[in-house]
Amino acid sequence: MNEPVLELDSIAKAYHGGAAGPVDVLRGVSLRVARGEVVALVAPSGAGKSTLLHISGLLDTADRGRVVIDGVDMTRLSDATRTAVRRAQVGFIYQFHHLLPEFTAAENVILPQL
Template identity: 50%
Template sequence: MSDPVNPGPVLELKGIQQSFKEVGGGRLDVIKSAELALYPGEMVALIGPSGAGKSTLLHITGMLEKPLAGEVIVSGQSSRDMSDDRRTALRRNTMGFVYQYHHLLPEFSALENVVVPQMIAGKSRKAARPRAVELLTRVGLGARLEHRPGKLSGGEQQRVAIARALANAPKVLLADEPTGNLDLHTADDVFAMLTELVKGFGVACLIATHNLEIARRMDRVVTIREGVLEAVSVG
C-alpha cells in the first residue's frame, strides 16, 4: 500500500542506456547509465552542455524513444515490453510535454488548443471546454480564450502550451528549455507560474535547461557527465 504522506515515485528510470551508430560503423554511447525517480509535486532540473544527451534522455523518459537497455516505469507499469499502441496509450494518459517552441496550432484559438488534446483522449468538445477554461484562467489568460497564437505574445503562447500540456491531468510533465525563447523577465514569470501549477496539481516535473538560475530554484538538479546521470549542486 502506498504511503499518502510519502508517496512513491510516479516515474522511474532504471539502467537506461542509449547509443547510436556513427558514420564509419562505430557506436556513440550517449547514455551509459541513467537511474532516476520522480515524485509527485517535485521539480527536477536536467542540466548539461549541448550534445550531452539531455534531449535523448527526455525522449526516453517520455517513451518517445526506446532505450538500448533499461526500462521506464510509470505509475508502476514498465514500458519495456509494451507494444507501440500500449506505450502510446500510457504516454497519452500519464504525460504532458512542453517544448522550447510552443508548437501551438496557429489556426485555432487558445481555448481550442487546450481542448484538442482532451478530444484526442476521448472527451467531447463540450466536456473538454471547462478544463480548458480553468487552465487558461490559472495561467492568466482567462480574458484571451478566443485569441489565436498570432495575437498572443511569446510568453502568452508558452502559457497556452503549458495549459495544453496539463489538459489531460498528467502525472508527469516533461519540459525541454520551456523558457529558452523568452526574455529574462518573461521567463521568470512563466517559470513561477509553472512552479505553482506543478505544486498545485502534484505533477512530477523534469525540465531540461541551460538556465542555472532557474535550475537553482528547483527541488533537485541532475546532469549527464560522460554518459552517466548524476545528482549535482549548482549552489
C-alpha cells in the same frame, strides 16, 4: 517518500550510423521523480538531455534499462500500449515550442487527452 511517478533504471542509449561507429549517449542513467516534484536537467549541448526526455516520455526506447511510469514497467509493453500511455499520461512543452496561443501552458499539455 512518495512512490515515483517516473523511474528510470540503468538507461543506456547509443546512436548508430556514423563512420566512427556507435556513439553512446546515455550509459547507466537512473532517476526517480515523485509526483509533484520538479526536476531540471542541466548539461552541455550533446550530453543526452533530449534523448533522456524522449525515452522518459515514451517517444523513443532505451537500448538497455527500464522505464517505469506509475509502477508499470513500460519496457515490457507493446508499442500500441506505450502509445496509449503516452497519450493519457505524458505531456511535454519543449524549449522551442509550438503552442496554441489561446490556451495556457497546462491546457496545451492536456490537449492530447481531449
